Amino acid sequence: xxxxxxxxxxxxxxxxxxxxxxxxxxxxxxxxxxxxxxxxxxxxxxxxxxxxxxxxxxxxxxxxxxxxxxxxxxxxxxxxxxxxxxxxxxxxxxxxxxxxxxxxxxxxxxxxxxxxxxxxxxxxxxxxxxxxxxxxxxxxxxxxxxxxxxxxxxxxxxxxxxxxxxxxxxxxxxxxxxxxxxx
Numbered sequence: 146x147x148x149x150x151x152x153x154x155x156x157x158x159x160x161x162x163x164x165x166x167x168x169x170x171x172x173x174x175x176x177x178x179x180x181x182x183x184x185x186x187x188x189x190x191x192x193x194x195x196x197x198x199x200x201x202x203x204x205x206x207x208x209x210x211x212x213x214x215x216x217x218x219x220x221x222x223x224x225x226x227x228x229x230x231x232x233x234x235x236x237x238x239x240x241x242x243x244x245x246x247x248x249x250x251x252x253x254x255x256x257x258x259x260x261x262x263x264x265x266x267x268x269x270x271x272x273x274x275x276x277x278x279x280x281x282x283x284x285x286x287x288x289x290x291x292x293x294x295x296x297x298x299x300x301x302x303x304x305x306x307x308x309x310x311x312x313x314x315x316x317x318x319x320x321x322x323x324x325x326x327x328x
Contacts, residue, residue, distance in 0.1 A: 147213035147228065154199075154228050157210040163228070167237050168194045175247050177318040179325065188321065190288040192243050197294040199233040200226040235275055235295055238264075242277065243290065250310035251279075252301070257320055258282065260313070261302055272301045281317070283324040 146155045152165040170193040176185040200213050203225035211227040218224050242249075242264065252261040258281050266274040276298055280291045 194292045198236045201229040203227045246313045253306045255304035
């Protein structure tokens with residue numbers, strides 16, 4: 146049972162409870178340079194997490210009691226999400242990863258609003274590992290980082306831009322410059 150109000154999921158077979166309080170959104174500050182010769186600016190960001198950080202797409206044969214949500218997709222397709230203990234275990238690290246993101250390398254997605262952070266590659270330069278998909282948005286003077294998903298994969302996501310990884314603070318600075326300069 147997924148108890149959103151109390152931030153927990155209970156295994157219907159064992160009654161074991163999985164705490165999800167670490168998935169509550171929070172405010173965090175990042176330092177960025179918005180002008181080439183300027184001082185660093187503190188930017189406050191709201192960090193939120195999707196249930197995709199601790200759930201997976203239901204497959205045929207999955208126990209329907211493990212379904213935590215049903216999401217409408219394009220073409221009236223309904224995707225069921227089931228609780229995933231493996232993703233949940235990794236999700237406990239997400240708040241700390243986001244708080245320490247400023248000088249970590251990230252990959253830019255096809256749109257400048259999507260970033261990927263790779264964790265736990267099998268060795269340096271490898272593309273396997275946990276990928277954290279983050280969407281940035283800036284509206285009405287408020288920056289939001291929406292962690293859309295976190296899942297292990299053997300390769301990079303298909304929509305990575307061709308250039309290499311860059312520090313999050315540089316990607317954030319470029320993103321904010323484009324938003325602040327826009328009407």
